[in-house]
Amino acid sequence: MRYILLLVAVLMTAQVTVAQSPLRITIKNEESKQPVVGAIVSIKNTDITGTTDAEGRVELRNIPDGEQIVEVLSPGYETREIKLTFPLADPNEQVILIKVNNELGEVTITSTTRISREIDDVPTRIEAINEEEVDEKSNMRPVNVSMVLREYRDQSPADFRDVQYPEYPHSRS
Numbered sequence: 001m002r003y004i005l006l007l008v009a010v011l012m013t014a015q016v017t018v019a020q021s022p023l024r025i026t027i028k029n030e031e032s033k034q035p036v037v038g039a040i041v042s043i044k045n046t047d048i049t050g051t052t053d054a055e056g057r058v059e060l061r062n063i064p065d066g067e068q069i070v071e072v073l074s075p076g077y078e079t080r081e082i083k084l085t086f087p088l089a090d091p092n093e094q095v096i097l098i099k100v101n102n103e104l105g106e107v108t109i110t111s112t113t114r115i116s117r118e119i120d121d122v123p124t125r126i127e128a129i130n131e132e133e134v135d136e137k138s139n140m141r142p143v144n145v146s147m148v149l150r151e152y153r154d155q156s157p158a159d160f161r162d163v164q165y166p167e168y169p170h171s172r173s
Contacts, residue, residue: 022059022060022061022063023059023060023061023063023070023084023086023088023094024057024058024059024092024093024094025041025057025058025059025060025070025093025094025095025096026052026055026056026057026093026094026095026096027039027041027052027056027058027072027074027096027098028056028095028096028097028098029077029097029098029100030097030098030099030100031099031100033097034056035052035054035055035056035057036052036056036074036077036098037052037053037054037056038051038052038074038075039051039052039056039058039072039073039074039077039098040072040073040074041058041060041070041071041072042070042071042073043060043063043068043069043070043071044068044069044070044071044081045069046063046064046068048060048061048062048063057093063086064086065086065087066085066086067083067084067085067086068083068084068085068086069081069082069083069084070082070083070084070096072096072098074098076100076101077098077099077100077101078098078099078100078101080096080098082096
């Protein structure tokens, strides 16, 4: 009798161990097949979440049994949702490919300084980027918008000699 109880206990422990097998995922760019760093992978409607490492890998644990939706989010990429049934029939690492999303939303740039003057009192250069330049840069990820801005910042002041700065009627003493 003692051996039967021991056998039942071992079998139940093995079943619990199998049911809690981790989900290993690698997230890659669909076009370049390069790993996507910093993508957020989560199980929908749970608190189970993880972030991909430098190789695009993430491991999620303690996923409830049954059908679950795995959601992948990364700035500059389309959101991807995949249905999986747990426990997985194939416990090997899953590879998920995500597409680059080139839609640029509204970009607002703000600046702060450590001086005591108000922004209205400081001559400020404002530049507009035309549609042609946006189209030219549309193949880059939105997080690299700083590249476009750096091109303008690096131009010499002679390029802006026609810029008119407003005159302010008041001055501080």
